[in-house]
Amino acid sequence: MPATTATAPGKIILLGEHAVVYGRPAIAVPVTQVRARAVVKPAPGKPAGWVRLQAPAIELDADLEALRPEHPLGVAVRAVLDELDIDRPPACTIRVTSTIPIAAGLGSGAAISVALIRALADFLGRPLPDERVSALAFEVEKLHHGTPSGVDNTVITYAMPVYFVRGQPIERLQVNTPFTFVVADTGVPSPTATTVGDVRQGWQANPPAFEHLFDAIQSLVRAARACLERGNVEDLGPLMSENHRLLREMGVSSLELDHLVKAALAAGSLGAKLSGGGRGGNMIALAPAEEGQVVADALRTAGAHQVFLTTVGGPQKP
Numbered sequence: 001m002p003a004t005t006a007t008a009p010g011k012i013i014l015l016g017e018h019a020v021v022y023g024r025p026a027i028a029v030p031v032t033q034v035r036a037r038a039v040v041k042p043a044p045g046k047p048a049g050w051v052r053l054q055a056p057a058i059e060l061d062a063d064l065e066a067l068r069p070e071h072p073l074g075v076a077v078r079a080v081l082d083e084l085d086i087d088r089p090p091a092c093t094i095r096v097t098s099t100i101p102i103a104a105g106l107g108s109g110a111a112i113s114v115a116l117i118r119a120l121a122d123f124l125g126r127p128l129p130d131e132r133v134s135a136l137a138f139e140v141e142k143l144h145h146g147t148p149s150g151v152d153n154t155v156i157t158y159a160m161p162v163y164f165v166r167g168q169p170i171e172r173l174q175v176n177t178p179f180t181f182v183v184a185d186t187g188v189p190s191p192t193a194t195t196v197g198d199v200r201q202g203w204q205a206n207p208p209a210f211e212h213l214f215d216a217i218q219s220l221v222r223a224a225r226a227c228l229e230r231g232n233v234e235d236l237g238p239l240m241s242e243n244h245r246l247l248r249e250m251g252v253s254s255l256e257l258d259h260l261v262k263a264a265l266a267a268g269s270l271g272a273k274l275s276g277g278g279r280g281g282n283m284i285a286l287a288p289a290e291e292g293q294v295v296a297d298a299l300r301t302a303g304a305h306q307v308f309l310t311t312v313g314g315p316q317k318p
């Protein structure tokens with residue numbers, strides 16, 4: 001059985017995080033500058049059913065059997081075996097690596113799941129369609145943060161810009177004009193489970209206030225969709241900044257995020273916001289064409305840990 005490899009990109013949420021958990025739309029796009037990779041190799045001499053999992057970034061090198069039942073990598077492997085109705089797979093080693101920062105709002109957990117699920121299904125000679133890859137990755141996402149919307153596994157599996165509404169068929173977003181975003185990391189790890197849980201508590205304590213915030217975000221997401229489809233870069237920026245203001249009100253921003261948002265705007269960004277779960281992790285800034293580097297430099301000077309540019313849409317993307 002030959003070795004197999006699969007990779008999956010990271011992602012950013014352009015608008016709509018958190019509200020998307022409550023049935024509102026979100027816009028998410030893949031980022032190919034960072035990737036997760038899974039390699040599955042046969043393990044000659046080992047008995048059928050022997051599966052070794054290796055993930056150097058988390059110092060994991062263990063047999064599948066030895067992992068705690070809720071370990072995300074083990075759950076992903078078992079999900080594939082269940083899906084394919086395989087009890088004892090041929091002996092193999094599964095190695096996962098990733099350049100996507102963990103707990104930073106770039107979808108590292110979902111990307112690792114998607115890469116692993118694809119590589120393992122391919123290794124077993126039964127490649128899975130995108131729809132099933134996404135569905136299995138969603139099961140693993142539930143371990144990362146109890147009530148995921150499904151936006152991460154969807155955008156990462158299909159690797160294209162999406163207008164996502166929980167539980168609805170995937171809608172591809174047509175972006176014909178290139179938009180430049182700068183992605184900057186606060187360097188503060190922030191597990192999505194915590195902020196999603198805090199938003200839930202806030203919503204339970206004061207449903208009208210939170211529903212109002214979610215509705216306001218929904219209007220921004222709809223308007224942003226029109227901007228992306230029409231190539232209207234000028235109007236997209238303010239929608240992002242307003243989304244950030246609403247996320248602050250929701251309690252999921254932080255001093256570091258606010259600081260980077262301000263620095264980006266001062267450097268000429270058209271709009272900026274946190275991206276993902278918040279309280280840390282990454283922020284994104286929309287840059288006017290040709291000005292991406294200026295905004296990126298300003299973010300580095302303001303203390304951002306990792307900064308990169310990504311382009312959404314335009315003729316070079318399928």
Ligand code: PMV
Pocket residue numbers: 013016017018019020021104105106107147148149150151152192196275276277278
């Ligand atoms: O995984 P993150 O940190 O990129 O956040 C995902 C977006 C949330 O809306 C906060 C959660 C979800 O499940 O949609």
